[in-house]
Amino acid sequence: xxxxxxxxxxxxxxxxxxxxxxxxxxxxxxxxxxxxxxxxxxxxxxxxxxxxxxxxxxxxxxxxxxxxxxxxxxxxxxxxxxxxxxxxxxxxxxxxxxxxxxxxxxxxxxxxxxxxxxxxxxxxxxxxxxxxxxxxxxxxxxxxxxxxxxxxxxxxxxxxxxxxxxxxxxxxxxxxxxxxxxxxxxxxxxxxxxxxxxxxxxxxxxxxxxxxxxxxxxxxxxxxxxxxxxxxxxxxxxxxxxxxxxxxxxxxxxxxxxxxxxxxxxxxxxxxxxxxxxxxxxxxxxxxxxxxxxxxxxxxxxxxxxxxxxxxxxxxxxxxxxxxxxxxxxxxxxxxxxxxxxxxxx
Amino acid sequence: xxxxxxxxxxxxxxxxxxxxxxxxxxxxxxxxxxxxxxxxxxxxxxxxxxxxxxxxxxxxxxxxxxxxxxxxxxxxxxxxxxxxxxxxxxxxxxxxxxxxxxxxxxxxxxxxxxxxxxxxxxxxxxxxxxxxxxxxxxxxxxxxxxxxxxxxxxxxxxxxxxxxxxxxxxxxxxxxxxxxxxxxxxxxxxxxxxxxxxxxxxxxxxxxxxxxxxxxxxxxxxxxxxxxxxxxxxxxxxxxxxxxxxxxxxxxxxxxxxxxxxxxxxxxxxxxxxxxxxxxxxxxxxxxxxxxxxxxxxxxxxxxxxxxxxxxxxxxxxxxxxxxxxxxxxxxxxxxxxxxxxxxxx
Numbered sequence: 001x002x003x004x005x006x007x008x009x010x011x012x013x014x015x016x017x018x019x020x021x022x023x024x025x026x027x028x029x030x031x032x033x034x035x036x037x038x039x040x041x042x043x044x045x046x047x048x049x050x051x052x053x054x055x056x057x058x059x060x061x062x063x064x065x066x067x068x069x070x071x072x073x074x075x076x077x078x079x080x081x082x083x084x085x086x087x088x089x090x091x092x093x094x095x096x097x098x099x100x101x102x103x104x105x106x107x108x109x110x111x112x113x114x115x116x117x118x119x120x121x122x123x124x125x126x127x128x129x130x131x132x133x134x135x136x137x138x139x140x141x142x143x144x145x146x147x148x149x150x151x152x153x154x155x156x157x158x159x160x161x162x163x164x165x166x167x168x169x170x171x172x173x174x175x176x177x178x179x180x181x182x183x184x185x186x187x188x189x190x191x192x193x194x195x196x197x198x199x200x201x202x203x204x205x206x207x208x209x210x211x212x213x214x215x216x217x218x219x220x221x222x223x224x225x226x227x228x229x230x231x232x233x234x235x236x237x238x239x240x241x242x243x244x245x246x247x248x249x250x251x252x253x254x255x256x257x258x259x260x261x262x263x264x265x266x267x268x269x270x271x272x273x274x275x276x277x278x279x280x281x282x283x284x285x286x287x288x289x290x291x292x293x294x295x296x297x298x299x300x301x302x303x304x305x306x307x308x309x310x311x312x313x314x315x316x317x318x319x320x321x322x323x324x325x326x327x328x329x330x331x332x333x334x335x336x337x338x339x340x341x342x343x344x345x346x
Numbered sequence: 347x348x349x350x351x352x353x354x355x356x357x358x359x360x361x362x363x364x365x366x367x368x369x370x371x372x373x374x375x376x377x378x379x380x381x382x383x384x385x386x387x388x389x390x391x392x393x394x395x396x397x398x399x400x401x402x403x404x405x406x407x408x409x410x411x412x413x414x415x416x417x418x419x420x421x422x423x424x425x426x427x428x429x430x431x432x433x434x435x436x437x438x439x440x441x442x443x444x445x446x447x448x449x450x451x452x453x454x455x456x457x458x459x460x461x462x463x464x465x466x467x468x469x470x471x472x473x474x475x476x477x478x479x480x481x482x483x484x485x486x487x488x489x490x491x492x493x494x495x496x497x498x499x500x501x502x503x504x505x506x507x508x509x510x511x512x513x514x515x516x517x518x519x520x521x522x523x524x525x526x527x528x529x530x531x532x533x534x535x536x537x538x539x540x541x542x543x544x545x546x547x548x549x550x551x552x553x554x555x556x557x558x559x560x561x562x563x564x565x566x567x568x569x570x571x572x573x574x575x576x577x578x579x580x581x582x583x584x585x586x587x588x589x590x591x592x593x594x595x596x597x598x599x600x601x602x603x604x605x606x607x608x609x610x611x612x613x614x615x616x617x618x619x620x621x622x623x624x625x626x627x628x629x630x631x632x633x634x635x636x637x638x639x640x641x642x643x644x645x646x647x648x649x650x651x652x653x654x655x656x657x658x659x660x661x662x663x664x665x666x667x668x669x670x671x672x673x674x675x676x677x678x679x680x681x682x683x684x685x686x687x688x689x690x691x692x
Contacts, residue, residue: 156502197634216654238658288543308562312584
C-alpha cells in the first residue's frame with residue numbers, strides 16, 4: 001500500500017461545542033495528520049486535551065500559529081474567523097470555516113459535499129461550511145432537485161440549543177431543573193447572548209435565532225434563504241424560513257414544504273431519498289417510524305420521514321428532516337470537506 | 347336591574363385537563379348557573395370538587411344524568427360524546443362538545459365565536475368546539491380573511507403536551523426529571539396512548555399527533571385542514587399542516603405562512619390584528635417582543651407576532667400564533683359559546 005500524505009492540521013475553537021466534535025471526528029476517521037495544533041482563545045490556552053491517547057496543549061490562536069499548517073478548521077465565531085482566516089491564507093493554509101464570516105462572499109465556495117463537492121476546488125484559501133439548519137435541508141432536497149427541480153421551499157425549524165453553544169445547553173438544563181424543582185427560572189443567555197432581552201427556553205419555544213433584520217426575518221432565517229440558493233447554485237428557488245429554538249439538546253428538526261417543478265411519483269421520491277448518500281429514510285407511518293431528534297444525536301446522517309404529497313398542491317411534498325446540528329450540521333460537514341481536500345492532494 | 351335567567355348546567359369530563367378549566371372559567375365568569383352537575387366516568391364518581399366555595403360531588407355520566415339540564419359542556423373524549431350527546435339532546439339539552447365526534451357533521455355548527463358566532467343558532471342540539479390548534483389559527487386569520495381573502499395556508503405547529511391530557515403532562519415532566527438525573531428515560535404514553543409505539547417527548551420533537559390517515563397526514567393535521575375550511579365557511583382555502591408535539595406544558599405555537607388574495611399594507615395588517623377581539627398583537631422585533639407559549643399559559647387571548655411580508659411572494663405573510671390550548675383552544679372557546687347561548691335565551 002502506498003504511503004499516504006500526512007497533513008499539518010489546526011483546529012481553531014477546540015473547546016466549543018463544534019470544535020470538540022471536529023477533534024473527535026478527526027480521531028475517529030483516522031484523518032491523515034502529521035502535526036495537530038489545537039487553538040483557542042487566550043482563556044482556554046494552556047488546557048490539555050487528549051487526541052489519540054496523547055496530551056495536546058491548547059495554544060492561543062494567533063496569526064503565527066498558522067506557520068507550517070496545511071489545513072485549518074475554524075469554529076470560534078465570526079470575529080475570530082474574520083481576523084485569523086486571512087492570516088492563515090497568507091501562510092498558505094486551506095481554511096474550512098464553520099462561521100458565517102465568508103459564507104456569502106462570492107469568492108468563497110459554500111459547500112455541502114453531497115450537493116456541490118465540485119465547488120471545493122474553486123477555493124481561494126477558504127471554504128465555508130453552511131449554517132446547520134441549511135445543511136440538513138439542502139442535503140435532503142438535493143436528490144429531488146436533481147430529478148424534478150424545485151421552485152419553492154417553506155420551512156419551519158425546531159432547533160436544538162446546542163446550536164447556540166455549550167453555555168446554552170447548560171442554561172436549558174439548568175432552567176429545566178429549576179422549573180421542575182421550584183416552578184420558575186431566570187433566563188440569562190438565550191435567545192441571543194449579545195442582546196439585552198432574555199427568554200426562558202425550558203418548556204418553551206422561542207421564535208428567534210440570531211438578531212432581526214429590518215425585513216422582520218431573523219439572520220438565521222435569511223441564512224437559510226440565501227445559503228440554500230448559493231449551495232444549490234440556483235437563485236430562482238424561492239425560500240421562506242421561520243427559525244425556532246426548542247428545548248432539545250442535540251438535533252435540529254425541520255418541517256419542510258417543497259414545490260417541485262415537475263410531476264412526481266411518491267415511491268420514486270422515496271427511492272431517491274433512500275439511495276442518496278448520507279440520507280437515511282425513516283418513513284413508515286403504520287409503524288410510527290419517522291425521524292426524531294433524540295435518535296439523530298451522535299449520528300452523521302440526515303434523517304428524512306413524514307414524506308407525503310400535499311393534499312392541495314399535487315406538485316408539492318411535505319417532509320420532516322432531522323440531523324445532529326453539531327455533526328452533519330457543522331463538524332461532520334467540515335471534516336468531510338477536509339477529507340476531500342486530503343484525498344485531492346494525495 | 348332585571349332578574350337574569352339561570353341555567354341548569356352539566357360539565358362532562360370534569361376531572362380532565364379541559365374540564366377543570368371549564369369549571370374554573372364558569373366560576374370566574376360568574377356564569378348564570380341554577381344547578382351544576384359535575385359528571386365523569388365511573389372511576390372519578392364520588393370525588394368531591396369545590397365550585398364557588400361549595401362541595402360538589404362528581405356523578406357518573408349516564409343518559410338520565412341529563413334530565414333537567416339545559417346546557418352541557420362535554421370534554422370526556424369522542425366515545426363518551428358519541429354515546430351521551432344524543433341522549434342529552436333527546437332531553438332538550440343544548441350540548442357544547444369539545445371532542446371531534448360531531449365537528450365535521452354537516453348538521454353541527456363548528457364555532458369559534460370571533461369567526462362565525464352566527465352559526466350557533468343553526469344548531470340541532472349540539473355545537474362543536476374545534477380542535478385546539480385550529481381555533482387559534484382561524485381566530486388570528488379571520489380579520490385578514492375578511493379584509494383580503496385567503497387562498498392558501500401552510501402551518502407547522504409546536505404543540506404542548508397538555509393537549510394529550512393530564513397523563514401526558516405528567517409523563518413529560520417525569521421524563522425530563524429522569525433524563526436530568528440519570529441520562530435516560532422510558533416513554534409510555536405519547537405520541538398516541540392507544541397506539542403501540544411510544545416515543546420520548548422530553549427534550550425532543552415528535553412529528554405525530556393522533557393516528558395516521560392513509561394520505562400520510564395525521565388526523566390532527568386533517569382536522570386543521572378540514573375544520574379551517576368549515577369554520578371559515580370557504581372550501582376554496584388550501585391548507586397544509588404539519589403537527590408536532592414539543593416539550594411544552596401549556597400553549598400551542600404555530601408558524602403560519604398565509605397567501606392573501608389581494609395586496610396588503612403591513613401596517614394595516616398590524617392594525618387589523620391589534621383591533622380584533624381576543625387577539626393580542628405582540629410584535630416588536632427591535633425589543634425582541636413576540637408571543638411565547640410560556641407567557642400565554644393561563645390567558646384566554648390568542649397572541650400574534652413575527653408578522654412579516656414574505657420575501658419571495660409579496661402577497662404572502664408569515665406569522666407566529668400562540669395561545670393556551672386548554673383555554674382559547676378548548677375551555678374558553680366552549681364557555682364563550684355557552685355565554686352566547688345564555689345571552690340569547692335571556
